[in-house]
Amino acid sequence: MGAAIRHFTAIGPGDQVFTVNVERDFRYDPYRDFLACAHCGWSPSLLTTRRLDDMAWEHLADSHDATRGRSDQENESVRKARWVVLPLCAVLIIVLLVLVQS
Ligand SMILES: [Zn+2]
Numbered sequence: 219m220g221a222a223i224r225h226f227t228a229i230g231p232g233d234q235v236f237t238v239n240v241e242r243d244f245r246y247d248p249y250r251d252f253l254a255c256a257h258c259g260w261s262p263s264l265l266t267t268r269r270l271d272d273m274a275w276e277h278l279a280d281s282h283d284a285t286r287g288r289s290d291q292e293n294e295s296v297r298k299a300r301w302v303v304l305p306l307c308a309v310l311i312i313v314l315l316v317l318v319q320s
Contacts, residue, residue, distance in 0.1 A: 220244065220252060223296045226274040230284030238274040257282065 220243035227237045237256040242249050253274055254261045260277055264270075271290060278284040 220250075221293075223251070223293045225291050225293065226271060226278065227287075227289050227291070228275070228278040228282075228284035229287040230278075230282045234284075235287075236278050236282045236284040238277060240270060240274075253277075255281070 220241035222239040223242045224240035225237050226240075227235055230236050238260075239254050239256060241252045241254055243252060250264075251270065252261060252264065253270055255277060258281060260281065262273060262277075266273075275288065278288075
């Protein structure tokens with residue numbers, strides 16, 4: 219199983235919130251992303267050119283009748299990781315520029 223990196227949620231009947239996760243499997247190189255429904259075990263083949271979010275919304279609507287309040291959120295730890303990586307890259311670029319000029 220991979221790490222959930224993104225969550226598609228929508229609200230269905232009775233205000234129940236349904237979630238489809240995007241899971242990233244780092245055992246592959248390059249990594250692969252999978253879709254997995256948290257409620258019914260739906261996990262489609264991704265040998266398709268369709269977009270992940272289209273498939274997730276369609277599943278939430280068709281299988282769970284969840285069409286309201288759609289939200290598409292990145293996993294908290296993935297978001298935090300980017301905030302760490304971005305400044306590090308900026309620092310690296312500055313260091314390289316300084317080295318090139320000297
Ligand atoms: Zn489902």
